[in-house]
Amino acid sequence: MKLMRALLAALLLAAAGAAVHAQDTAPVERWGSKELTLDGPRDGNPFLEVDLAATFRQGARAIVVDGFYDGEGRYKLRFMPDSVGEWTYETRSNRPALDGKRGKFTVGPAQQGNHGPVQVKGTHHFAYADGTPFWQVGTTSYGWTHQPEATERQTLATLAAGPFNKVRMLVFPNQDVKHQPPRFPFEGTPPKGWDFSRFNPAFFRHLEQRVGDLRTLGIQADLILFHPYDKGYWGFDQMPAEVNERYLRYVVARLASYRNVWWSIANEFDYLTNKQMPEWDRYFEIVQARDPYQHLRSIHNAMVLYNHSKPWVTHVSVQSGAIAEDFERAVLLRDVYMKPVVYDEVKYEGNIERRWGQLSAQEMVLRFWTGAIAGTYVGHSEIFKDPDDMSWLGKGGALRGESPARLAFLRQILSASPAEGLEPIDKWQEYPFAGKPGAYYLGYFGRQAPVSWPFALAKPGLKDGMRFTAEVIDTWNMSITPVPGVFELRRQDNYSFADKDGRSIALPGRPYMALRIKKALD
The missing domain is CATH 2.60.40.3950 (Immunoglobulin-like)
Known part of the structure; x- marks a missing residue:
């Protein structure tokens, strides 16, 4: 009996090893995403009780990547290699079924259109990892990944035909009085019957699919990790700090290998009044420590500016209704923080009653141009009256305004500018x-x-x-x-x-x- 058990264990171990080895043959490009899937324990609560990581090596370099539980006994690790050649890996876990898995794979050159992740270039500008300048012409569509499939596909088609190379978007759904989101980030029953100890992998798989769709289009996904638009309805804006920290670790483990990811710790962070500055600092530190690729990180304000000079902030993300109206004001935060400045929200093109949604297309375009002359970057969105409560800002779909065509023209002008970036002359x-x-x-x-x-x-x-x-x-x-x-x-x-x-x-x-x-x- 003991001999049979030993043979069975050996066969199972060999089968598991063969499964991992088979994955190693899958091609991966530089700055692509190498994914490993392992079978592991289902008992208890794997989200809380199972630790999994892997060390990827090339020569003397070693990069540690966190794994995550993807449900139904599946555990995954994702790695974004930044250089071609052979890489090896070895897993470590507190569960024997996941520990000590080894393998190797080869990374080839980046394919056409893959320039790597966007990074800070010099002091005030951005570039892809291969040195190609990144001229940010961004937009905001907060809840586009929480819509019906047809609307999401329409949003992707709109983005594919539009001028934007970055989208600001929420991870958590926002409160929608007319439609319930099709999926939620935790197991449980809406509106507040959540088990915050168990993530809903289907929610995050869908988010990954959409981030991957943006990657295919060459568009950066500026992921907003917290926001105040829940208003206590779902309760995702009022979770305990330990749940927030576990959520951050899970999101980073799942999405950091996507080269087009930026981290926005929060949108209008100061409206989340139950969180104080030390807590926001802690969340920055967690994302910084857990992200092996050091994607861009910032935080967006309502009325109170975060101290963007802190070392974990890579660039300034600011909301202001007036600062980008003329270049002499727009240049100020560059000199204060000595980092790239993105005026992500400067009011929006639209015709609603709220003062922040009444810009003409001309005024929207003006803010982009004055921001460019100041050596900064500006963000777009639009919101028009609609009987079905559809707006690009809130849900995506189709664009109605006149500014996107002019922003496409601006992007052409920017792309023909000096690779070092536009610097104010006087x-x-x-x-x-x-x-x-x-x-x-x-x-x-x-x-x-x-x-x-x-x-x-x-x-x-x-x-x-x-x-x-x-x-x-x-x-x-x-x-x-x-x-x-x-x-x-x-x-x-x-x-x-x-x-x-x-x-x-x-x-x-x-x-x-x-x-x-x-x-x-x-």
């Missing part, structure tokens, strides 16, 4: 230009409607005799008109250089005009 006064001194200038006149502009540039990087060409850009009508001739510079005063013949550039006397000036090719 933050003091009068020169609404950003770019690279002596080489590239992008200027924006906003609501002004000049009929001409005397050719004069702020002095950094300039000297007598330098020659430049110019283009007039109509940001609303989406046109680019070359200006005839070449402008040769001569020092004008202590602050500027001007065309040596005193020439000006004719403008059409309409608002929302811009200029693009480049050093002439010799």
Whole structure:
């Protein structure tokens, strides 16, 4: 009998090893997601009682990844390799069935369109891991992954055809008075009969599917981990701290291997009044410690700014109704925090009664352009009156506004700008230009409607005799008109250089005009 048991155990162990080895043959690209699935215990509460992690190695490098329980006796580990070649792994667990599993796999080059995760570049800008600049033109659709299948597919089709390369979106559903979400993050019965010790894997599988859909489209998923729009109805905004921490560890374990993930610790965090600043700091620290790839991290405010200078904050995410109306205000937080600044919410295009949802399309586009000239980044959304309570901001679906086409045009302009990012040329006064001194200038006149502009540039990087060409850009009508001739510079005063013949550039006397000036090719 003992011999038979030993043989049976050996066969089971060999079968388990063979199952893992079979997975090792699956191809994986650089910055892709390598997934391992292991069979393990179902007894008790695996979410609380089973620990699982794996160490992935390549040469002297070792990266530790947390595993997670995916229900029905399945345990998973996901790994995002950042270099090509052979990798090995070994699991560790407090359960023998999951402990000591070893394997190896080969990583190939990144496929077309895969540039890796977005990271901070320099001080104020972003780039993908392969160095490709990332010009953020983002939007917000809070609850789009909590809608019926047809609506979610419509949202994806809208995004595929639109200008946006980042979407801010909720993990937890928000309260919807007309429709109940199709799935919830915990086992239990709505509205408040939840077992906070047991996650609902189906909820998170669906979220992963949609994050993966965005990855296929080349769109970043800015995942909002907490929000105040529950208002106590489901109770996800009032969970105990230990539940919040367990949730964060679970979300990071499941989603960190997706290269297009950003972490937003909360939206309008200061409206969650049952959480104090030390608690928010702790949540940042958990995400930072558990994420082996160090995806971008920030937090979004309502009325009170978080201290974005703290080391776990990678970039500034701010709501302000007025700060992006002109470039001199928009530049301020760059200088305060010395990090990339994203004005994720600057009011929205729409026609509702609330003051934050009444921007014209022109005003929405203006905020993007003034943000760009300030060396910052701006976010979009829209909300229009609808009898079925459908809005892009709340639920996704289709876009109705006039700003997205103009934002696509802006994104084209940005993508042709210097790879280092747009830097304000003169933050003091009068020169609404950003770019690279002596080489590239992008200027924006906003609501002004000049009929001409005397050719004069702020002095950094300039000297007598330098020659430049110019283009007039109509940001609303989406046109680019070359200006005839070449402008040769001569020092004008202590602050500027001007065309040596005193020439000006004719403008059409309409608002929302811009200029693009480049050093002439010799």
